[in-house]
Amino acid sequence: MAIRRGRGVAAVNYPTGMNLGGDPSQALVHSTPTGNFMVTLSSVDLGQGLKQIMAQICAETIGVSADQVTIDTADTDTGPHCMGTFASRGTHRIGNAVIQAATEAKQVMLEVAADELEVNASDLETDGAGNIHVKGAPQKSISIFDTALAAHFKRGRSISGRGMFLIPRSFPEVETGAMKPSTCYAHACTVAEVDVDDETGEVTVVSVKNVFEIGRALNPKMVEQQLVGGSWMGISHALYETTEPYYPNRDHRGIDFNQYLMPGPGDLAETEIVVLERPAADGPYGAKGPGEMCANPQIPALANAIFDAVGVRIDHLPITPERVLRALKAQRAA
Amino acid sequence: MMRLAKEYFADQRDDDLKQLGVGLQRSDVPGHVTGKTTYFADRNFPRMLHLKMVRSPHHHARIRSIDTSEAEKHPGVARVLTHKDVPHNVYTILILIQVGPEDEQVLAADKVRWKGEAVVAVLADSERAANEAAAKVKVDYEVLPAVFDMDEALAPGAPLVNEYHGNNYYTYDSGSHRKVRFGDVEQGFAQADFVLEETYRSSPIEQAPTETTGCIAVPEGNDRFTCYTNTQAMFFTLDNTSIILQMPGHKLHFVGGTVGGGFGGKVDVTVEPIAILAAKLTGRPVSFIYTREEEMQISSPRAAEKIVIKDGVMKDGRIVARYVKGYTDAGAYSRHSPYGAQKGAAHYPGPYTIPNVWADTYCVYTNRTPSSAMRGFGVTIADFALEVQMDKLARLISMDPLEFRFINAYRDGDMKAHRQPTEGAALIECMQEASKAANWPVAEKFLKMSSYKET
Numbered sequence: 001m002a003i004r005r006g007r008g009v010a011a012v013n014y015p016t017g018m019n020l021g022g023d024p025s026q027a028l029v030h031s032t033p034t035g036n037f038m039v040t041l042s043s044v045d046l047g048q049g050l051k052q053i054m055a056q057i058c059a060e061t062i063g064v065s066a067d068q069v070t071i072d073t074a075d076t077d078t079g080p081h082c083m084g085t086f087a088s089r090g091t092h093r094i095g096n097a098v099i100q101a102a103t104e105a106k107q108v109m110l111e112v113a114a115d116e117l118e119v120n121a122s123d124l125e126t127d128g129a130g131n132i133h134v135k136g137a138p139q140k141s142i143s144i145f146d147t148a149l150a151a152h153f154k155r156g157r158s159i160s161g162r163g164m165f166l167i168p169r170s171f172p173e174v175e176t177g178a179m180k181p182s183t184c185y186a187h188a189c190t191v192a193e194v195d196v197d198d199e200t201g202e203v204t205v206v207s208v209k210n211v212f213e214i215g216r217a218l219n220p221k222m223v224e225q226q227l228v229g230g231s232w233m234g235i236s237h238a239l240y241e242t243t244e245p246y247y248p249n250r251d252h253r254g255i256d257f258n259q260y261l262m263p264g265p266g267d268l269a270e271t272e273i274v275v276l277e278r279p280a281a282d283g284p285y286g287a288k289g290p291g292e293m294c295a296n297p298q299i300p301a302l303a304n305a306i307f308d309a310v311g312v313r314i315d316h317l318p319i320t321p322e323r324v325l326r327a328l329k330a331q332r333a334a
Numbered sequence: 335m336m337r338l339a340k341e342y343f344a345d346q347r348d349d350d351l352k353q354l355g356v357g358l359q360r361s362d363v364p365g366h367v368t369g370k371t372t373y374f375a376d377r378n379f380p381r382m383l384h385l386k387m388v389r390s391p392h393h394h395a396r397i398r399s400i401d402t403s404e405a406e407k408h409p410g411v412a413r414v415l416t417h418k419d420v421p422h423n424v425y426t427i428l429i430l431i432q433v434g435p436e437d438e439q440v441l442a443a444d445k446v447r448w449k450g451e452a453v454v455a456v457l458a459d460s461e462r463a464a465n466e467a468a469a470k471v472k473v474d475y476e477v478l479p480a481v482f483d484m485d486e487a488l489a490p491g492a493p494l495v496n497e498y499h500g501n502n503y504y505t506y507d508s509g510s511h512r513k514v515r516f517g518d519v520e521q522g523f524a525q526a527d528f529v530l531e532e533t534y535r536s537s538p539i540e541q542a543p544t545e546t547t548g549c550i551a552v553p554e555g556n557d558r559f560t561c562y563t564n565t566q567a568m569f570f571t572l573d574n575t576s577i578i579l580q581m582p583g584h585k586l587h588f589v590g591g592t593v594g595g596g597f598g599g600k601v602d603v604t605v606e607p608i609a610i611l612a613a614k615l616t617g618r619p620v621s622f623i624y625t626r627e628e629e630m631q632i633s634s635p636r637a638a639e640k641i642v643i644k645d646g647v648m649k650d651g652r653i654v655a656r657y658v659k660g661y662t663d664a665g666a667y668s669r670h671s672p673y674g675a676q677k678g679a680a681h682y683p684g685p686y687t688i689p690n691v692w693a694d695t696y697c698v699y700t701n702r703t704p705s706s707a708m709r710g711f712g713v714t715i716a717d718f719a720l721e722v723q724m725d726k727l728a729r730l731i732s733m734d735p736l737e738f739r740f741i742n743a744y745r746d747g748d749m750k751a752h753r754q755p756t757e758g759a760a761l762i763e764c765m766q767e768a769s770k771a772a773n774w775p776v777a778e779k780f781l782k783m784s785s786y787k788e789t
Contacts, residue, residue, distance in 0.1 A: 074590030084567025300721030
């Protein structure tokens, strides 16, 4: 009886969005009298940080700092329609709607600034630090603060914009299944290393090395947060979680976190993340949706690593110590 | 812990962003870590009622009678609701995108089809009173044979789970399953050096959000209802509520906010309609929040799946044919499962170019907790099956598993089985980087490959 080490690999892709159901989201953007910006949505932040990313996308598009953008969301009286936060669609779909709304608002802002500076709006650009200036002549400038005041109190303009992103619904062709289930795909490859105790069937995840291609890392810290969390969830799916451990038998159903198992802090694997960026043609600043994908490749990589370690295949998730032990027993009997 | 590998695809990016591409601190994080973030359940209203559901103790049973008289007399009880109180009691949530039929009862009228199905809603001044009164509801059941196994459910003579479908599978416009047909799969198997058929299975998985599903419905002075909810989709839930309650949408005001984790577990419309109905009928605010047990066993999990994959492979590593049958255990009702099952159909070749593909995906009904969306819906378990299958195929032909994937990896322009040309491929580069990061050597020719279309 011994601890045996093995490693396995898996590579996956993942569709962004839910074209098979139709995939619309809308956004509204307007400026306050002093040149701060409100983004109004009905999208839901599930804790992943949707509001922060939308603020950064709006800020990038208009040319202000992200802390000047406030996100007002998840209120059906004020926010325009959003299909929902799922299908890895938030950043991509809602982000595109925010870009369109912010672009329209920015155009009005530049027109007001042009009137104030007595130049053409097409000659103006933002510096990303709160100012608008003539291209190539940064000394001829006006602050966004003054521009917004002028719009509100002098020029009678509404610095605002409407944004809409819609992927029309794809209906699968009946006989061939020709369909367009998404617009772009994120990618991943994971190498997992495990120790398997061939006496107890217990699997210890030594390390997971994940490479993710996500289009564009719009906020690398938040990308890291999501990818590390997803990687943990993948491990949990592979080795721990189920509401029905003896499916299709319905016995032994977990009803709380004492019975429904997940890896705890002591079970965390050494996790390495490498991110590649191949911008999506239709992504907001190239971003794809990695939210779901990042929990997938660890599962088969671990199954393959367990085979590499002890030579048994567990083709039924989750790969519990009991299943490993039964397979080892069958292997020895054979 | 994370590294951005900027050397890949550098020719496709202008790294000139100012507010993006930088790791700004999330503006909401200080609130989260200091306990100041407001969640829907942090609100309290005068005279608020608590809703507790009387649920089916049987997997499959006919309801002979429902007696709520003792429960109604229990101290603190304001109202007891049955199916008779629900204006449009038979519903299905994807009806909003024309995916019917309506197949589920908000409160069971004639039958229960899974253990835990909602039958009677009790409203009381306190959770304790609601629970005590719920225990006094008497439902007379005639227990029926139940089916839990997808193979048994699809076999002739199986008990019928859901009369609204007429069969124990969802009927697509393509019949009992969604089809993908590409190339000539039989010819592919005939030409293959080896054929490998394997079966993969998974058990249901709970989304396990920190915050359980719930809402608080408040009747307003202007004849509208405000619903504070942690749904993942505001208008999807509002519009479904409008149908179930036969109440115009303008009467409804949904307020969300930060949700304590969703993972797909909060896209079914299970609490809002009944809470708003209760608020309307009592004129009082109503709180309906799942216990942890309800979150684990009542709220929809990720479906169990069974996936059969048969592949034809050449000695040189090329996969020349793939045949897949995928089965999704929807439990007793559709919810989002018909969608997930067909999403899977398009996914089965995975990120590989395979010239001959045949995929059938089935959405199967059994007498268990309805399954629904979860992170990786229609894809996660498929990826498990596909990538373990890839490992087996590589070993079958004595090839390194990573090199085997390079040989089959899709590249820009390759036609996928669901007849979309590949765009923006990056699998090869991910594997090249993984080879380096994990010190898993592959032949030089694979490190020189590119996802770009050759010109």
